[in-house]
Amino acid sequence: MREEFYKTLSSPIWWGTLAIAAIMPFVLSSYYVHILTLALVYVALASSWNIVGGMAGQISLAHSLFIGIGSMFSAALLLKLGINMWLGLVISAVISGILGAVIAWIDFRFQLGHLSFVLITLAFAEMGSIVVEGWDFLGGASGLLLPKDTGNFLAFQFGGGHGAFWMMLGLAAICVLVNVAILNSPLGYYLRTIRDNEKAAQAIGVNILRYKITAMVISAMLASVVGTAYVRYLTFADPYLLISPVITIEIVLFATVGGLGRAYGPALGALLLVPLGEILRGKLGSTLPGLHYFIYGIVVISVILVTPRGLLPLFERLWARWRGPAVAGKS
Amino acid sequence: MTMTRRTFGLGASAVLAGPIAAPFIRGAGAAEPTIRIGMVNSMSGGLAAYAQEGQPAFEYIIKKINAEGGIKSKGGAKIELVLADDTSQPARTAAEARRLITEEKVQLLTGTILSAQMLALTPVVDEAKIPTLSVWAGGSQSNYMFTLGYPYDRGYAQTMHDFVISLRDDFKFPIKTAVMAYSNYEAGQQSNKFLVEKLKASGIQIIGEAALDIRAQDQTAAMVRIRSLKPDVVVGLVTPRDGILLHQARYNLNYHGSIFCGGTGGYSDLSLWKDLGPEIGKAVLTRNLFGMTGFSAGAKIESMQKIVTELRDVAKLDKIGQGAVQYAQAARVLQQVLENAKSLQSEALLDALKNVNIPAGDPNLYIAKPKGLQFAEDRLLKDGSAMFIQWTPEQDQQVVFPKEFAQVPPRPKS
Known part of the structure; x- marks a missing residue:
């Protein structure tokens, strides 16, 4: 694990990409910086989901719950109890981790099949949504408006557009690195074994409960942290966005289109599809309402038809063909 | 010709590449001097009913203003609408507003902007200092946001x-x-x-x-x-x-x-x-x-009955309800703002918004306000009654x- 991980960490391509990304706010208008920031939010979320959904093969729809806790709960702690958002971030992440562990335990204890797991996690997400919309402390259906971002780092403020972009860039990079680390560690091998054949994994002595819980806890905590950062960027904690199962569907879509179970697949999916969706809406939204959704849908269907395993494997194949034999990526 | 995965993939790539390259492609600017108003409506999604009824009425009034000589105090400048769809999602209201401000260079913003959208939009209009008129928000959290919605x-x-x-x-x-x-x-x-x-x-x-x-x-x-x-x-x-x-x-x-x-x-x-x-x-x-x-065709308000007749008989609109009248009113408010503003600078437009006054009995007052239409200190309607x-x-x-x-x-x- 360490060798692969440190190879990535010392890669000039990795650092060069980050450096180019970091200067984007000086090159692009605030609209395109916003789109990139949004893409980075989804890079981080899709990468965090990939640990459970891609590597362990557990299609969790509960991630809106973790994002919702990270965003709505930390915002409420700040606005209702005056708790600093850094501390709110930690508290929310711990609660999300505990909930993630409970969900993973339920999955193991009751030997849920794939479909049952999907439905159970969806039920958790729906319950979270109902609780938030009906509880005044969390803003109810009206949501919560955070104080203006004046750039006070100690108060979890990053100074608006550029600062938020860099913060999300850092967070997205961390989430991708966590994927790289897990994928190349024993945990990653165990998770893939569980995904491919759970009974065989158990038979050879893989501690299913332990690794499922570990994956879910890491994934839930990361999603929660991204949720806190996202709500700080948005300023408005909107329950219909942040704790809606729709956000999980989007994450699953980006991860699937990019390449499920790959370290960089979900990031690629988000980096292509988020700007595509946003720009299509901007260009076509006023021409014929809904047209952008239609084109977006056609693109997604096309990608899935052309390369069912995602875009990253396709790019790897094309790269290998161009460069000669190459080592295929882990998935 | 048979469609192979490769041709299918090429087509999809072309569709993908176009929008992604968009920020790096500069379009030709319009030569004619106009006043650009950005309009973020919910034309699709769960709240689409508001704007689908209201936008045609708004566009009709704007066309009428232009046909009658534009904004006279600004040398007859014509109003140009730049439309956007937020798909009924507050976060996208903010994104579209940002696009209209930075890419389309609009001078004023308006649109459906319900309360949640207003909250999401607040940091954007504060940052860009763009005077904004919401058609439906029930509150305002920004000095630049005014609303015709009921408090x-x-x-x-x-x-x-x-x-x-x-x-x-x-x-x-x-x-x-x-x-x-x-x-x-x-x-x-x-x-x-x-x-x-x-x-x-x-x-x-x-x-x-x-x-x-x-x-x-x-x-x-x-x-x-x-x-x-x-x-x-x-x-x-x-x-x-x-x-x-x-x-x-x-x-x-x-x-x-x-x-x-x-x-x-x-x-x-x-x-x-x-x-x-x-x-x-x-x-x-x-x-x-x-x-x-806020609207009833039978109400004893001459100007309301007139606009309903006009929207039905002249504009040929199918659906004329509260939404259509509210949007038509928004267009008239913006007309007065542009006429009264000392310049098209943000602060001048903001001052004009603060001082909007369409008195009771005015032919341009379409909604039922016994005391006329003015904004209070909180940027909501002084008379919020219905x-x-x-x-x-x-x-x-x-x-x-x-x-x-x-x-x-x-x-x-x-």
């Missing part, structure tokens, strides 16, 4: 309270108890808070709540609760969808023991008859029910409140 407190809650008290005191309806039945979403919750306080202060006993789940497929449970509590009046802000389900449940349970007072769409929208059907409509809408609305109507079996509305616009007294309880 939750002195709009929705005050009007509903005043009508209930008027029924009790002026028309001697026996009203001592109330159940709060409201759509359980942002505007419903907010207006309910204020309404409960006001009703209690006026001596009405609140004996229960029936919050309507906005995702429910049926409101029978809420109606059963109302029937079990049997209040004198059922009151609250209800969306059209919840209204339809509530009235259906009321019909199925054949419940007529309370007076139903509420707003706006769930009680007053013209589409209720279509969705409920004439039989259910006649049974429940015309009996013990009063609806709050009207109450009752339905007739012929599917028409009769204004019953306030007395300035009333056509008939409220129908007695039956």
Whole structure:
């Protein structure tokens, strides 16, 4: 694990990409910086989901719950109890981790099949949504408006557009690195074994409960942290966005289109599809309402038809063909 | 020609590449000097009904202003609308506004902008210092955001309270108890808070709540609760969808023991008859029910009746309800802002917005405001009041409140 991980960490391509990304706010208008920031939010979320959904093969729809806790709960702690958002971030992440562990335990204890797991996690997400919309402390259906971002780092403020972009860039990079680390560690091998054949994994002595819980806890905590950062960027904690199962569907879509179970697949999916969706809406939204959704849908269907395993494997194949034999990526 | 994966992939890549390359491709600028107004509407998604009805009316008024010589104080400058669709999602309202400001260089913003969208938009308009007129928000959190929507407190809650008290005191309806039945979403919750306080202060006993789940497929449970509590009046802000389900449940349970007072769409929208059907409509809408609305074709307001006729006969619009009139009003407000502003700079436009004044009786005042249209210090309408109507079996509305616009007294309880 360490060798692969440190190879990535010392890669000039990795650092060069980050450096180019970091200067984007000086090159692009605030609209395109916003789109990139949004893409980075989804890079981080899709990468965090990939640990459970891609590597362990557990299609969790509960991630809106973790994002919702990270965003709505930390915002409420700040606005209702005056708790600093850094501390709110930690508290929310711990609660999300505990909930993630409970969900993973339920999955193991009751030997849920794939479909049952999907439905159970969806039920958790729906319950979270109902609780938030009906509880005044969390803003109810009206949501919560955070104080203006004046750039006070100690108060979890990053100074608006550029600062938020860099913060999300850092967070997205961390989430991708966590994927790289897990994928190349024993945990990653165990998770893939569980995904491919759970009974065989158990038979050879893989501690299913332990690794499922570990994956879910890491994934839930990361999603929660991204949720806190996202709500700080948005300023408005909107329950219909942040704790809606729709956000999980989007994450699953980006991860699937990019390449499920790959370290960089979900990031690629988000980096292509988020700007595509946003720009299509901007260009076509006023021409014929809904047209952008239609084109977006056609693109997604096309990608899935052309390369069912995602875009990253396709790019790897094309790269290998161009460069000669190459080592295929882990998935 | 057969479609292979490769050709399919090439096509998809082309579609992908175009929008992604967009920021790096500069378009040719327009040569003609115009005033650009950005309009972020919810043309798709769950809130599309507002803008699909309102945008054509808004565009009609803008075309009319341009045809009549544009903004005269600005040398006859024409207004150019730059449209955007936020798909009814607040975060996208903010994103589209950002695009209109930075890419399209608009000087003013307007659009559906309901309360949640207003909150999401607040940091963007604050940062860009762009004067903005919301058609429907119930509040404002930015110095640059003004709204024509009903304030939750002195709009929705005050009007509903005043009508209930008027029924009790002026028309001697026996009203001592109330159940709060409201759509359980942002505007419903907010207006309910204020309404409960006001009703209690006026001596009405609140004996229960029936919050309507906005995702429910049926409101029978809420109606059963109302029937079990049997209040004198059922009151609250209800969306059209919840209204339809509530009235259906009321019909199925054949419940007529309370007076139903509420707003706006769930009680007053013209589409209720279509969705409920004439039989259910006649049974429940015309009996013990009063609806709050900002617009009614029958109201004794000459300018309102004129604009309805014009939108129907000249603009040839199919759907003319509260949405169309509200958007038409927004266009007239923006016209006055542009005429009165000393320049097209942000601060000058902001000053003009603060000082908007369309007095009662003005032909450009389309909505029911006995004291005219002005903005208060909080950037909400000074006069946030609305009207109450009752339905007739012929599917028409009769204004019953306030007395300035009333056509008939409220129908007695039956």
